[in-house]
Amino acid sequence: MKAIIIGAGMGGMSAAIALRQIGIETAVYERVTENKPVGAAISVWSNGVKCLNYLGLEEQTAKLGGIVETMSYLDAHTGDTMCRFSMQPLIDEVGQRPYPIARAELQMMLMEAYGLDEIHFGHRMVSVADGPDAATATFADGTTATADFIIGADGAGSLTREYVLGAPVTRRYAGYVNFNGLVETDDTIGPATEWTTYVGDGKRVSVMPVAGGRFYFFFDVVEEEGLPYEKGSAREVLRTHFAGWAPGVQALIDRLDPMSTNRVEILDLDPFYTWVKGRVAVLGDAAHNTTPDIGQGGCSAMEDAVALQWAFKDRPGDAHAALTTYQQARAERAADLVLRARKRCDVTHAKDPEKTEEWYDELRNEDGTNIIRGIVGNIMGGPVTPVS
Numbered sequence: 001m002k003a004i005i006i007g008a009g010m011g012g013m014s015a016a017i018a019l020r021q022i023g024i025e026t027a028v029y030e031r032v033t034e035n036k037p038v039g040a041a042i043s044v045w046s047n048g049v050k051c052l053n054y055l056g057l058e059e060q061t062a063k064l065g066g067i068v069e070t071m072s073y074l075d076a077h078t079g080d081t082m083c084r085f086s087m088q089p090l091i092d093e094v095g096q097r098p099y100p101i102a103r104a105e106l107q108m109m110l111m112e113a114y115g116l117d118e119i120h121f122g123h124r125m126v127s128v129a130d131g132p133d134a135a136t137a138t139f140a141d142g143t144t145a146t147a148d149f150i151i152g153a154d155g156a157g158s159l160t161r162e163y164v165l166g167a168p169v170t171r172r173y174a175g176y177v178n179f180n181g182l183v184e185t186d187d188t189i190g191p192a193t194e195w196t197t198y199v200g201d202g203k204r205v206s207v208m209p210v211a212g213g214r215f216y217f218f219f220d221v222v223e224e225e226g227l228p229y230e231k232g233s234a235r236e237v238l239r240t241h242f243a244g245w246a247p248g249v250q251a252l253i254d255r256l257d258p259m260s261t262n263r264v265e266i267l268d269l270d271p272f273y274t275w276v277k278g279r280v281a282v283l284g285d286a287a288h289n290t291t292p293d294i295g296q297g298g299c300s301a302m303e304d305a306v307a308l309q310w311a312f313k314d315r316p317g318d319a320h321a322a323l324t325t326y327q328q329a330r331a332e333r334a335a336d337l338v339l340r341a342r343k344r345c346d347v348t349h350a351k352d353p354e355k356t357e358e359w360y361d362e363l364r365n366e367d368g369t370n371i372i373r374g375i376v377g378n379i380m381g382g383p384v385t386p387v388s
């Protein structure tokens with residue numbers, strides 16, 4: 001069996017490693033000419049970490065991961081603690097510590113595990129086609145590649161998805177912009193082993209540790225889509241949006257590097273359940289594009305990779321049957337995560353301000369039980385975290 005994987009993001013690389021683990025020949029094609037991930041870091045929740053462990057990356061993942069001992073919510077303006085609690089009950093319940101990891105490092109870990117030199121960089125797929133005996137990808141330079149099946153891990157703007165669904169789809173603006181980056185840990189912003197989140201006015205500011213004494217930070221700002229933004233102006237923009245917020249937030253704005261701070265408009269996609277057309281299938285953001293509000297987009301891509309491997313283990317030598325099995329294993333679960341994230345997004349960003357005020361009140365009375373229950377609900381339900 002031979003597989004072509006389009007896209008060398010975390011979904012494509014995880015899939016390539018997973019398929020190779022069971023003896024399927026793989027070829028990965030990536031449009032960019034070098035590894036330059038957009039975004040600073042992601043939280044790899046326990047389900048994602050378990051997938052990486054399954055792919056043989058337990059030690060490397062643990063080395064890159066930040067240690068989050070506690071989680072807290074602070075009042076935006078006063079900086080007073082609304083709640084603070086240990087992550088240990090979550091780790092005990094799901095059997096794995098989550099790890100926030102710098103994006104570039106996660107990406108490099110996956111690429112090196114697969115073999116950096118083996119990835120075909122600079123290959124932009126311009127069309128994909130299914131045939132009776134094989135599937136074929138055509139690249140911008142006119143070359144083609146053929147295999148028993150093609151996995152389109154080509155991200156949120158996926159061309160493969162357009163082929164599988166027979167039409168382009170329109171993504172939905174989720175109503176907010178996310179500024180993110182990395183800074184050195186600093187007690188004036190938050191404790192070095194805590195995931196600290198300041199909330200108020202339908203906005204949020206968060207820091208969590210990644211390896212190397214750094215915080216991954218992000219700011220969520222509700223604003224309309226498509227506003228102009230000048231690279232390097234993050235400090236001025238954030239000072240305006242967060243005027244009057246607590247000293248920890250001001251310290252973060254002072255410390256961040258405006259040039260390397262990313263600004264991302266957040267979009268998602270209504271769930272869809274057809275992921276396969278003949279010998280061609282979608283995986284990762286190409287199949288389920290979510291807002292980052294529960295930190296599950298990348299984790300879900302890793303779950304896809306494990307489920308894809310299991311489908312080919314169950315149906316060896318039969319690409320059609322295996323891809324159908326893969327779709328059945330994944331589509332509902334991934335859709336559930338997209339919809340959960342959407343719900344959280346609306347509460348966090350004050351779509352209905354009354355509900356958001358209720359949430360702030362809940363946070364002031366929270367001992368961690370409800371929040372951990374919610375996170376465990378997201379983590380459980382994938383291939384390596386079955387619900388018993």
Ligand SMILES: Cc1cc2nc3c(=O)[nH]c(=O)nc-3n(C[C@H](O)[C@H](O)[C@H](O)COP(=O)(O)OP(=O)(O)OC[C@H]3O[C@@H](n4cnc5c(N)ncnc54)[C@H](O)[C@@H]3O)c2cc1C
Pocket residue numbers: 006007008009010011012013029030031032039041042043044045048123124125126153154155156158159178180264283284285286292294295296297298299300301
């Ligand atoms: C602000 C933000 C925060 C997030 N935080 C988290 C988090 O905390 N936890 C989490 O789990 N997830 C998080 N996510 C989601 C996560 O980043 C994505 O789900 C994940 O990157 C998806 O991986 P992927 O491989 O499917 O797609 P991508 O990472 O987008 O990779 C797709 C790859 O395909 C390539 N490609 C595209 N088209 C072609 C083509 N035609 N030919 C060849 N190559 C092509 C692209 O260049 C790219 O390298 C966050 C997302 C955002 C925006």
